[in-house]
Each structure stands twice: as structure tokens, then as C-alpha cells.
Amino acid sequence: MPLFRRILVANRGEIALRVIRTAQEMGIETVAVYSDADRAALHVRRATLAVHLGGSKPAGSYLDIGKIVAAAVATGCDALHPGYGFLSENEDLAEACKQAGIEFLGPPPHAITVMGDKVEARKAAAKAGVPLVPGLQEDVDAARLAAAARQVGYPVMLKAAAGGGGKGIRIVREEKQLVEAFELARAEAKSSFGDDRIYLEKFVTRPRHVEIQVMADKHGNVVHYGERECSVQRRHQKLVEESPCVALTPELREQMGKAACDLARSVGYVGAGTVEFLWSEGRFYFMEMNTRLQVEHPVTEMRYGVDLVREQIRVGAGEKVAPPPEPRGHAIEVRVNAEDPATFFPSLGTLTRINLPGGPGVRLDSAMYRGMEVTPFYDSMLAKLIVHGADREQAIARCVRALRELRLVGVATSLPTALAALRSAEFAGGDYDTGILERIDRKAPAATAELAALAAAAARFLLAERAGAASAAPAGKGGRDDTPRWAASVRGQRQWRTAP
């Protein structure tokens, strides 16, 4: 007997497909939901049933709790998987599922609520004994300032309590700058947010983003599957993730794993979750907990030989969480986004040609297909390339190899950015942090540009030559003897034009 009869997948794109695949393997039927724009999307085509939700904007489709739960009820689903993004961290959806008697494959509403609120989450972490960025002093005034800063240790950061977008933030490296910085931060906070409350915390130098994957069952058992390092980021969004993190000692890994499990246990967590930490100079600090499966979960799957979606479904059905197997080798994931590699500006268009990588140790999670339109309605991620190797060096080389095999025509992608990161001395050395992409040279190697110029010119020459031959020598063996394919390609030329 399958654990569930039918699961509604309340998502789209690669993650919807990811869930459908595992459900199929477990003998569970799936229901896809879709917007107008996604009628021909792969998750619709691969699911057992499909329900149309409405317009292309997420608000009327993938974010509409009423429509989604109604679809689950109408199709007789006994479970719902929220994926990531959209409603995956929405306690109202979890609650609505509960009311409808549908198993929500995620944590209980209470855990989502606590972790969704920065202040509450921090309190929960402190209570569970998880280290926070030291010296957090809320609402400091001028009188207490110097004492507070000295207690925390320089450098310190002054931040607007109501802040955001980098405004009202000052880094102070020594005491003599303190008062002036405080006044500036306060004035900026006042003018930007109408609120001059300032808090002070330790400035974390060269932070790395390191997170722990946990899984909890309904019997109070919580396990962790080690860490993922996600410091290669642009615009605070992850681009390359790897496991293990070279900066962690076995002791620190154990401490972080325990802290993550303790935190999950303290809020009655169930299912897959990720506790994100900042790592700096051998210490770790709690950032936040994501109460869902993450984009980069395959990194963990490759290293541990585990299917995290299967585990989610199993614990959702009331089974006990299995002890994690011994991890092996090294795994790296690269996110392939439709974006300009220089500006990170999203790139829209139609995927006219796709060439996927293969070979040993390569996995590609994607819902893209030839002819797919990349629209402004949804996330720009096209695919995730995940590789596994015996060690880090092999994994990096394999990743570079597979990235070169992966070819997408019709939109610009993040591939060159990822390649630049993977080939940089900083990444290879392992001593990197979240600022790596700003420091490394992201330009294509000169020899590659040279080759591209040659290929482009040669392609034009050949097309012109064949076009000339085809028109100048229409009969006999003359101009078109050895190359009927060329003539065909020239005639077809207009059809294969793509947007630049």
C-alpha cells in the first residue's frame, strides 16, 4: 500500500517535477496545479491529474490558498506538498490543510509562525541554546553606547531597528569613530524610516553562509544530514552550493548539527527544514530557519544517497525518520538562472535549443524544455546542475566539465558566472566568503572570446558561401555537390534566429 493515495503539488517548475518524480516512484498519484502561463509546463504534463487555477500572476494561482485547497479536496488528495517559495512557508495553508483533513508535508502551523518572525525565531534560538550574533543590544542610547560596544568587541555594526536596504547601517572599527557614526546612523534612520532606534551587534567579518539540513518525525526524533555551504552569492541570492563545507572541523559540524536539531525539537518541528548559520573565524551564529525543502537540497541528497522528498512523505505519513547514512565524497550544485552574467539582469526569451550534460556523477533537476518561454511571471531559475565526486577537487572539475556540456540557446544564463567562481583560485583554495563574486574576475578568458569571434565569422562565411553556391549553381554537380545539408540550413536560417 502506498503511504498516500494522491498528493497535490502546490508549486510549479523544477520543484513540482522533483516532488512528482519521487511520488511516482512511491506509487503515489499526483495532482499538478497550473496558471494560464503554465498550461504546457512539464509539471502539468508529468502529473497524474492537473487542475487549472487561473491567471498568470501568482496571486491568482500559486498563491491562492482557497483555490489550491479546493483543488486538493475536489481531486481526493490526502496530502499536499508545498515545494519551496510561493506558499511553502505560509501557516495559513498548513492550517487550511489541517482543517480539510489533508496532510501538509511540512511542519505544523505553529513552527512556521515562530520561525517566520525574526524576533520570535531569535528568541527560540536563544532558548534552545543556539548561538546568536553576539552583542545584540536593542535600542541603545548614546549613554550606554561605548560600554555596549566595548562589551561586544570591535568592529561593531550599528543598525536601524526599523531598517532595510542598507540604510542606517554603520560599521565602526574603533571607539573614537563611535559617537559620530551613531549620530549619522540615527539621522539616516530617522529620515529613512521615521524611527531613530538603533541597535548594535558585532560586525561579522568575512562571513560564510553554512546551513544544516534537518528532518524530524512526529515521534520527536530529529536527525541532521550535515551542512551545505552557500557563500557564492550575488544580490544575496545563492548561485553555487557545496557540501561538505571546507571550513568546518568535525567538532564544529557536530555542534552545528546538534544546535539545529535542538532548535527544531524546541518548536515541535516535523518534516524537512534548514537552519541557516553565519560562520566566521571558526564560530557560528544563528541566522534563520527555513521551514521547507530548499532549492539546494540535492547537494545533501547526492552526498548522503538519500531522497529527502521521500523522507518528507514518509514522516508525513507518520513513519519514523531513518538514521542518515554515512556521507561520502563531495557534491556541488550550480543554479542555472536566465540572467545577464554581467548585470545579473533577468533575461527573457524562448529556449530554442537545449543540450543537457551527462556522464558520471551528474544530475540535472529542471522543468525546462525546448521551446519554453522564459516569462517575467516567475523565478528566473531554469535548472540546477548537481555533481558528485570522490573528493572536492574531482567535484569541481566534474562541475566545470558538465557546465561546458550544458548549452542553452535563447536566453543569457548564469553559467559564465558559475564557471568563473568554480575556476577562481579563491574557490579552489576554499578560503572564501559571501563576497567572493564581487572580488573574482568574471570576464570570459581572452582565448575563449577569440575563439568565439573566429567561430562567428566562420559561420557567417560558410552560410554566405553556401547561399552563393546554391543560387549561383542551381543545377548539376557544381556548387552544391558535397553539402546538401548546408543548402538546407541556409533556407531554414530565418527560423532559427533568436533574440540576442
Added chain:
Amino acid sequence: MKYVTKLDGVEREFEFVREGGKLIARSGGRDQQLDLALVGDGATFSLLVDGRSYDVVADVDREKVFAQVLGQRFVVGVEDERERAAHAVAGNKAGGKRELRAAMPGIVIDVKVASGDEVEEGRTLVVLEAMKMQNPLAAEQKGKVTRVLCIKGEAVAAGALLVELE
């Protein structure tokens, strides 16, 4: 036939010659033997350069060639001799007008230049918010701003003319 490619501001000249069944590419006083075979889909080529093998995409759209080589993506301008001569004439007439257009629909959240400003290549002209991200739009070449056709806060359509330069 001679071709001039333009990539990231660098111009390169290539001359292609057939010599006894061989295709020679001549550039910067250097000869390379080429063998180029089209693969099924119409724009993927197997390119052999002096026997060294590369799998490349070269999608030709008139004088613009979209090329993908070794994981990198390039848009290469390619002119043949005749086109180059024709452009030289046209360029003199037009005085080299350039435009900045919105690549996608969005909201103009900042306009960094005014009419008459001299700008360097790479200088941000307009900041456009699209897909929840702020995207700086920069000058592709140095020049003088002749007209600013958008204002802060304005919603613009894809392809809308934002700034004109010369």
C-alpha cells in the same frame, strides 16, 4: 572574403580562403586550418581549428552572431567587407546616434543623467525595477546625452526608448 568581428569593443579581422579543399582562416598574420561541420539543429557546429575540436553554437542573425563557446556566451558583431563599407557611409550621415531602451517592462526608479551630460562607457544612466530587482542600465559606449525620455516613477514597456545619446 574578409570579415570583421566586434566583441567587447575589440575588433578582429578574419579572411577565409579555400586552398585545395582546405579552409584557411587568416587573422593577424596567422593562418589556421578550419573544418566546420553543421550539426542537425541548424546552429551547432563542430569546429576543428588546426585539428583541435570545439563544439560551438553560432546562431547567425544577419550581422549579429550569437555564439556559445566553452560555457561562455557572446554576442559577436560580424560584418563582411561590403557591409563594413556601407556602414561607414551610413555612419557618417547619421552622426552615430545611440539609444538606451528598456529590455523588459518595468518601473524607472532613478534617472542618473540629464540632457547634455557627457558619459563614459559603463556609466549607469537609468535604474529600472523589473522582476522585483533593481537593474542599473549602463551606457554601452561613451557619448553625450541628447535626450532623456523617461522620468522617475514612470512605468515603461519593453523596448521603450529611455535615453538617446550621440
